[in-house]
Amino acid sequence: MKINGNAIRPGNIIEHQGRLWRAVKTQHTQPGKGGAYLQVELKDIRDGTKLNERFRSSESVERVRLDQKDYQYLYSDGDMYTFMDTETYDQVSLSKDLIGEDQIAFLQDGMMVTVDSFEGEPLSVTLPETVVLEVVEADAVIKGQTAAASYKPAQLENGVRTMVPPHIATGTRVVINTADASYVERAKD
Secondary structure, eight states, rough: OEEEEEHHHHHOEEEEETEEEEEEEEEEEOSSSSSEEEEEEEEEEETTOOOEEEEEEEEEEEEEOOEEEEEEEEEEEEEEEEEEETTTOOEEEEEHHHHHHHHHHHOOOOEEEEEEEETTEEEEEEEEEEEEEEEEOOOOOTTTOOSSOOOOOEETTTSEEEEEOOOOOTTTTTEOOOOOOOOOEEOOO
């Protein structure tokens, strides 16, 4: 679908210079001399390279819609991770690079993920916003450190280290944000 050059918004996927780009940041600029333009920071979906580009309102760009489908994580085999379409039971194996090194630690058996693809080619995997994990190691609380909001380091069952409040002890199940591995709350289970 063709859109006006100044109608690009952050999060849009566009086809530019024969490649697929995600708009990260946009800024309208109106210089004193010449016409207004939209300064757009683009990130290549496949290899992550960045590009700053100017689009005038007279230009048009091709906006691409990605196909999103839910898959269930099954297992890993080396650097390949296998997911299953829950409707058709088709299986797809995706590489470690496509999922992201920081996200792999949060994959759990049976977890539902969203796979974005373009013309049948998987481009990215989105995990749920939060996961529940057990704290396997947490430092002891030092008495008198509760005057200000303080956090202590802890290690989770998947090997990731994070900061948790002082009342969290070893064996406690906690909710963790998958985007930045930060503590959200104590699990309610």
